[in-house]
Amino acid sequence: MNQPEVATSMPTAIVSAGSFRDRDGRVYHFQNRIFRGLSTGALNSFRQLQDKPFYQKLLEYREIVGTREVPSDENPLPDEIVSQWAGFLEHDVVPVISYPYEWTFSMLKAAASLQLHLVERAVSNGFALKDATPYNIQFVDRKPIFIDIPSFEPLSEGEPWSGYRQFCEMFLFPLLLQSYKQCNFQPFMRAAIDGIDVQTAASLFGFRDRFRKGVMSHVWLQSKLDRRFGGSSENVRSNLKSAGFNRELILANVRKLQKLVKKLEWEAAGSEWGDYNEFHNYSDDDHENKEDFIRDAIRAEKPETVWDIGCNTGQFSRIAASECKQVVSTDIDHVAVERLYLDESTPANILPLVQNVADPSPNWGWRNRERSDLQTRSKPDLVLCLALVHHVVITANIPLADFIDWLAGLTNKLVIEYVSRNDDKVKILLRNKEDKYQDYNRASLETNLNRHFSISHQQKVNKGDRTLYMCIKK
Incomplete structure (x- = not known):
């Protein structure tokens, strides 16, 4: 269920490149459904398994994915694929595929506990x-x-x-x-x-x-x-x-x-973004205005999937979660993402992941196809990029134009926040660095945004030191 590889003789069926190691089966994506072809031995094993009370309990408690055998007269897959296997299963679709190197400690621990169970x-x-x-x-x-x-x-x-x-x-x-x-x-x-x-x-x-x-x-x-x-x-x-x-x-x-x-426990010590709620430098009014801007933008655009890049502890992910089907919340800070995952109040439709936007999960494994990058596994309808640009440009040394180009290739709808050089956070980033970031200014940001997007509206917050933009792809 990873990066798809188009089967050469079957343009409408897509083979999951991550399933090739299993000689007894192969996963196929077809018409927004997930099928798995099985060998004779694997099919017989499934038939022995499916009526066992313990298996039914695992299904009932949603510890294993919903699965059913596909009757041969109801199989929609092309004949060229059907002929390769003794039978087929259909699995419920997982909204977003994630990998263990994107999980937090507690996510890996929960997965380990399930595996042992x-x-x-x-x-x-x-x-x-x-x-x-x-x-x-x-x-x-x-x-x-x-x-x-x-x-x-x-x-x-x-x-x-x-x-x-x-x-x-x-x-x-x-x-x-x-x-x-x-x-x-x-x-x-x-x-x-x-x-x-x-x-x-x-x-x-x-x-x-x-x-x-x-x-x-x-x-x-x-x-x-x-x-x-x-x-x-x-x-x-x-x-x-x-x-x-x-x-x-x-x-x-x-x-x-x-x-x-x-x-096993991990004492998640304090971090800049793990403690974001306590130390952000917005006034109450500015923070409320920012929340309203984001909520209004999402309500107006009605996205199904939202990415919150640099989500911190997920304040704005929660707003998105109340207005859309799926939120993927990513941050480089393991502590912040761990807290988001462990917080009982976190909405169920938020998937928190540890991800460095400047060094994201790559396509890798066999033929660089076995595991895929995140944007292959999830297609955001709208991206939140809040108070992140200065970190990407100044800390990660990525040119502003390159970052905006990447965002434009990722989404058609973007909410982005510019943090000016007068802001304390930017001053801290520049304190011990030679300032070679002439491209980091409001005019440059707007010029680069306008190459790909139309800015439908904007709003200044934090005494004008920060600006929110709602952008729609041209």
């Missing part, structure tokens, strides 16, 4: 989950939901949990790193598509860390076993099966991991 439920009922990757989990209405239904397969007696190592490298190690070392996990997850390998994890934790819960058994010991058996011709899985490995041992390990993950 699903393994525990499956194994207890004679099934297994062959994968343990966070890419199989998405966030809908602020809650994690599992989307890779064919990952469930009948459990072979004596087989160990095949997803254990993957769970460690893609869930547990990043969580331990954030919790114990106060080191943001997102750069590690973006650096390697398969997560933090066990040897790298072992090198990141010192001798004293071995005495912290989970490090000795899941990091240090696993790294030793990996060094011993990693290049060995010995069949470890076969040996475990011969030794009488059983489901109770799997469940014991899963339940220990559940307790470990539950206890």
Whole structure:
């Protein structure tokens, strides 16, 4: 369900480039619907699964994505695709696909807890989950939901949990790193598509860390076993099966991991944008005027999807959420986005993501198609870009014209805020820098906006030091 790749002989069907690793299935986007072709074995496994009471409970509690088998006489896909597979499933559409390197600590923790819960439920009922990757989990209405239904397969007696190592490298190690070392996990997850390998994890934790819960058994010991058996011709899985490995041992390990993950915490210290509500420099009247401007703009344009770029703690995302179907709220500040996610008052239709506008999620993985950039996964009808331009130009050194060009390629409707050089925030940014930002001024901004947009209306706030613009693509 990632960046689409057009199938050459089927121009109306789009293959999900992220599903190619599964030899037993492939995901297709067709007419705003999501289908998955299955091999004979995978189809038989699904048919065994779908009537199980535990599976029905998972559906009822929305812990797994809504899924149904498509009758052959109702399959709308082209014959060239239908002929490749034994059968097809249809999944409910996830509004916005997100990736683990865009999540906060608590989002990854929630996804890890769901993954372990699903393994525990499956194994207890004679099934297994062959994968343990966070890419199989998405966030809908602020809650994690599992989307890779064919990952469930009948459990072979004596087989160990095949997803254990993957769970460690893609869930547990990043969580331990954030919790114990106060080191943001997102750069590690973006650096390697398969997560933090066990040897790298072992090198990141010192001798004293071995005495912290989970490090000795899941990091240090696993790294030793990996060094011993990693290049060995010995069949470890076969040996475990011969030794009488059983489901109770799997469940014991899963339940220990559940307790470990539950206890992991991250003390999100104060940050500039995490504390935005307490320290923004608007008067009450100016702040109310800004809220009214944004609310009126959204009501007038009636967008379905709004992006709030540089959302801070989501004050204006909440306004957008009350007026549209979906809001994607992004900020570089992990603390601010974490607080937005954890806040119980955050509307369910806000998806908070950690994202640096100057270094956004790229197209990457196999052939640079396996995982896609955010603007491929979500198409905003309107973008909020509030008090962000000065950070992009002065802090990130991106030319103003380039930034406006990017915004114009992203959306047809834009609410943007200009912060003048007289504003304290801009003065702070320039305090210890040589001012080479001659392009950063109101006239330059308006000139660049007018190359792509018509400015329908504008309003000054904060004693005229800031200006809000509503822009419509020409």
